[in-house]
Amino acid sequence: MARRPEALLLALLLAGCPGSPPTGSSTGSSSGSSAPPSLVPPGALAQPLSRLPDEGPVYAIDPLPARTPPLVPGAGRDALVAHCSTCHSTAYVSLQPPLPEAAWRATLDKMQRTYGAGVPEAAAEEVLAYLVAHYTPETIEAAYAALAGAPAGGADVGARTYEAACAPCHQPDGRGLPGAFPPLVGHAPALAAARREHLVRLVLFGQQGPIQAGGQRFDAAMPGAGHLTDEELAGVLNYVTRAWGNDARLPASAAPFAPEEVARARARPLTPREVHAQRGP
Numbered sequence: 001m002a003r004r005p006e007a008l009l010l011a012l013l014l015a016g017c018p019g020s021p022p023t024g025s026s027t028g029s030s031s032g033s034s035a036p037p038s039l040v041p042p043g044a045l046a047q048p049l050s051r052l053p054d055e056g057p058v059y060a061i062d063p064l065p066a067r068t069p070p071l072v073p074g075a076g077r078d079a080l081v082a083h084c085s086t087c088h089s090t091a092y093v094s095l096q097p098p099l100p101e102a103a104w105r106a107t108l109d110k111m112q113r114t115y116g117a118g119v120p121e122a123a124a125e126e127v128l129a130y131l132v133a134h135y136t137p138e139t140i141e142a143a144y145a146a147l148a149g150a151p152a153g154g155a156d157v158g159a160r161t162y163e164a165a166c167a168p169c170h171q172p173d174g175r176g177l178p179g180a181f182p183p184l185v186g187h188a189p190a191l192a193a194a195r196r197e198h199l200v201r202l203v204l205f206g207q208q209g210p211i212q213a214g215g216q217r218f219d220a221a222m223p224g225a226g227h228l229t230d231e232e233l234a235g236v237l238n239y240v241t242r243a244w245g246n247d248a249r250l251p252a253s254a255a256p257f258a259p260e261e262v263a264r265a266r267a268r269p270l271t272p273r274e275v276h277a278q279r280g281p
């Protein structure tokens with residue numbers, strides 16, 4: 001198994017470098033549906049990567065992420081955070097290229113025997129199962145397959161936009177704050193199904209007026225985010241309607257939000273109260 005310490009080092013250097021370039025690929029657009037998309041789903045992938053032609057399970061690593069990818073949610077993640085972040089950041093895991101099961105096993109073995117990690121047997125098994133479930137070539141290819149056909153304004157731009165523009169109020173986990181900020185878990189896909197255009201107007205122009213969300217009443221003002229681009233707003237709507245298990249609540253027929261949809265709504269400016277009036281009860 002080929003180790004790639006130099007790739008890890010480079011990734012860590014880039015992750016820590018504020019001036020590093022964005023991760024968009026300049027190669028993807030012309031190569032059709034077989035090429036992996038250049039945008040990375042939030043936390044789902046260790047590295048943007050593509051198979052080298054005719055070289056079996058050999059991957060090219062390009063371009064490297066400009067920020068540290070968070071660990072994918074899933075069983076065993078807590079054990080990993082608890083036991084594997086005492087000596088180094090968990091970025092040591094999430095920045096690895098995808099590794100086959102045997103390589104993860106060998107890595108854990110090295111942590112235990114060579115570095116004396118002292119992770120209890122049961123927890124080490126949990127960590128291994130987590131790594132195998134999320135960070136092997138097979139699972140990462142599956143994540144890319146799910147992304148294929150993702151619209152412009154895809155998952156990565158959506159996650160970043162959410163983090164910067166929405167999470168301070170609606171919280172990183174999308175659950176909001178009772179009495180202050182409505183939950184987006186459950187509520188955002190319901191709006192997408194019944195009031196799709198309202199969602200677009202809401203993020204552009206904000207809203208003021210009473211609403212029901214997640215069985216609670218809110219009556220407050222949300223600021224618009226019209227300073228963001230059409231692509232960022234389409235991306236953030238795709239993110240909030242699909243993240244946190246919301247994808248399971250979204251009707252199968254729901255098309256992704258497209259930047260053009262945002263551009264059309266942007267052409268007809270509204271006040272936050274007008275957005276509320278058009279929302280309907």
Ligand code: HEC
Pocket residue numbers: 005008080083084085086087088092093096107108110111115116117118119124127
């Ligand atoms: C006792 C300290 C210690 C603990 C605990 C520890 N590691 Fe490490 N780990 C290291 C050191 C030191 C390195 C860097 C050495 C190197 O690059 O070979 C490293 C490097 C790594 C790397 C980079 C690739 C490699 O093989 O070097 C990965 C992946 C990794 N650790 C995963 C884990 C996981 C998963 C756990 C939890 C089960 C863990 N580590 C717990 C000390 C530790």
Ligand code: HEC
Pocket residue numbers: 162165166167168169170180181182184187188191202203207208209210211212213218219220221222223225236237240276279
């Ligand atoms: C400053 C805090 C704040 C920020 C930032 C914010 N929101 Fe809100 N959001 C609110 C409040 C307050 C409400 C309830 C508004 C009301 O009572 O009409 C709300 C309502 C919502 C709703 C439910 C609307 C409805 O009509 O049911 C959604 C969906 C939503 N926000 C998504 C977002 C998204 C996406 C972003 C980021 C682009 C965002 N919010 C940014 C505070 C905020």
